[in-house]
Amino acid sequence: MKKKQTKTGPKSVTGFSILKIYLQEKQQKEDWILNRKRRNRAGFFLGILLLLFGSMPAAAARQESEPNQLFATAACLMDGDTGRVLFGKRETDPMAMASTTKIMTCILALENGGEQAVATASAQAAAAPKVHLGVYEGEQFLLGDLLYSLMLESHNDAAVMIAETIGGSIEGFAALMNEKAAAIGCTDTHFVTPNGLDASDAGGDHHTTAADLARIMRYCIKTSPKATEFLAVTQTRSYTFWDLEKKNMFNCCNHNALLDQMEGAISGKTGFTGNAGYCYVCAVKKDDRTFIAALLGSGWPPHKGYKWSDVQTLLDYGDKNYRYQTIDISKGVPDRQVHVMNGEQDFATVRAKQTNYRFLLSSEDKVHVESVFPGQLEAPVEAGQSVGSIRIFVNGDLTAENDYVTINKIDARYTWMERLLRK
Numbered sequence: 001m002k003k004k005q006t007k008t009g010p011k012s013v014t015g016f017s018i019l020k021i022y023l024q025e026k027q028q029k030e031d032w033i034l035n036r037k038r039r040n041r042a043g044f045f046l047g048i049l050l051l052l053f054g055s056m057p058a059a060a061a062r063q064e065s066e067p068n069q070l071f072a073t074a075a076c077l078m079d080g081d082t083g084r085v086l087f088g089k090r091e092t093d094p095m096a097m098a099s100t101t102k103i104m105t106c107i108l109a110l111e112n113g114g115e116q117a118v119a120t121a122s123a124q125a126a127a128a129p130k131v132h133l134g135v136y137e138g139e140q141f142l143l144g145d146l147l148y149s150l151m152l153e154s155h156n157d158a159a160v161m162i163a164e165t166i167g168g169s170i171e172g173f174a175a176l177m178n179e180k181a182a183a184i185g186c187t188d189t190h191f192v193t194p195n196g197l198d199a200s201d202a203g204g205d206h207h208t209t210a211a212d213l214a215r216i217m218r219y220c221i222k223t224s225p226k227a228t229e230f231l232a233v234t235q236t237r238s239y240t241f242w243d244l245e246k247k248n249m250f251n252c253c254n255h256n257a258l259l260d261q262m263e264g265a266i267s268g269k270t271g272f273t274g275n276a277g278y279c280y281v282c283a284v285k286k287d288d289r290t291f292i293a294a295l296l297g298s299g300w301p302p303h304k305g306y307k308w309s310d311v312q313t314l315l316d317y318g319d320k321n322y323r324y325q326t327i328d329i330s331k332g333v334p335d336r337q338v339h340v341m342n343g344e345q346d347f348a349t350v351r352a353k354q355t356n357y358r359f360l361l362s363s364e365d366k367v368h369v370e371s372v373f374p375g376q377l378e379a380p381v382e383a384g385q386s387v388g389s390i391r392i393f394v395n396g397d398l399t400a401e402n403d404y405v406t407i408n409k410i411d412a413r414y415t416w417m418e419r420l421l422r423k
Contacts, residue, residue, distance in 0.1 A: 067313045070089055070310050072295040073297030074089060075295050077315075080218055080222060082359070082399055083185070085211055086291075086322060086362075088210065092209050092210075093210075094188050095276070096205070096276035096279075097276060097279055099270065100271040100279045101206070101271070105173075106150055106151055107226060108177065108180060109162045110147070110224075112176070113166050114144075118244065119143050119161045120139070120161070121138060124160055128156040129156060131154050133250060140244040141243055142241070142244070146162055151233050152238070152254045153252045154271070156197065160195065163194035171201075174193070184223075186215055187211075189208040189216075214292045217267070256268040261308070262284060266283050266284065268282030268283070277300045279307070280298060280307040286319050289319075291319075295310050321364075323361070328355060332369055333352045336373055338375070341378050350404045350407070351404065352404060354402045357392060368392075369390060369392050370390070372390075381406050381408075384406065390403065390404065
């Protein structure tokens with residue numbers, strides 16, 4: 001008896017079989033995703049790459065070249081462009097700062113008050129000790145004129161008038177000072193007065209560090225929206241103004257001797273109290289380099305000239321040892337292939353957004369790059385999408401940061417059932 005033969009042509013597809021196929025594909029995708037996640041339990045970041053530039057000499061060699069013969073109790077030399085500390089002596093120790101305080105008072109006045117604003121002397125302002133303008137209670141001035149009194153002659157009553165005009169009170173202005181200090185990265189600075197006279201409040205003593213003082217000066221000359229105006233005030237050699245009633249005329253002369261003693265000096269402020277000693281902060285241009293030097297406790301009477309010797313030593317060290325160098329990181333952070341889940345293409349190419357960096361470096365500096373990129377991406381992926389990070393360190397300090405970006409667009413891949421359902 002012959003067996004009945006069955007034709008093997010295309011099978012008809014029922015609604016049930018369509019659903020079954022869809023569920024199988026869905027389960028396969030979920031299984032693949034689960035397995036992928038298990039293989040990448042380290043999370044988003046896959047790894048860290050290191051690049052080394054320059055050399056790391058013996059500690060003795062480094063110490064030999066550094067300016068160790070300083071009178072100052074604390075000192076800092078900073079790269080004005082990046083804010084990197086190039087040299088420090090007890091640069092993170094909190095200390096009194098005297099009238100170097102006034103650079104913060106000046107920049108806040110420029111940022112928060114118009115130069116034509118009227119400042120009225122309070123009883124507290126009139127009672128401010130020398131060095132002072134000698135105002136009487138009720139006397140009025142233009143705020144812009146008082147800035148020259150503040151920065152050229154370092155008048156304490158001018159500082160009080162400015163503070164009360166901008167902040168409503170000494171306390172209110174101190175709050176603004178501390179807020180700004182925190183915003184620009186000061187790590188151990190506390191303001192109580194606008195003029196730098198010794199004082200304390202619930203937050204502690206009026207103080208800063210050499211590194212923080214340099215950061216404030218950098219903000220004043222580089223990143224503040226009023227940097228140009230700040231430089232104009234602090235570079236003025238002499239200035240004459242009147243009170244608003246034209247009863248008294250005042251003449252101010254700049255006491256920042258470095259302006260005339262050193263080529264490239266662009267700003268500076270002196271300070272002294274019995275507690276703080278002689279203090280100084282300045283900014284100097286040397287060719288394409290900007291150096292900021294800060295000194296705290298650079299001698300006590302009669303050694304008024306120690307600060308000038310110290311700042312010369314710091315700036316000579318910077319000028320001799322630091323030059324701009326271009327660092328090419330392309331070899332250490334090459335293009336990478338990153339798996340794309342559920343994409344029309346299986347891999348996306350990621351590339352460093354920037355590979356050339358320009359840093360102020362000495363022959364002793366060590367540069368390394370940490371490169372962090374994703375283990376996988378989820379489609380869709382856009383071209384130019386940031387997917388990782390590149391961080392560049394000089395001697396362990398973060399100096400620059402950028403991204404990995406994708407260079408190709410990858411659309412999501414859909415099954416025929418998903419496409420059908422999306423319609």
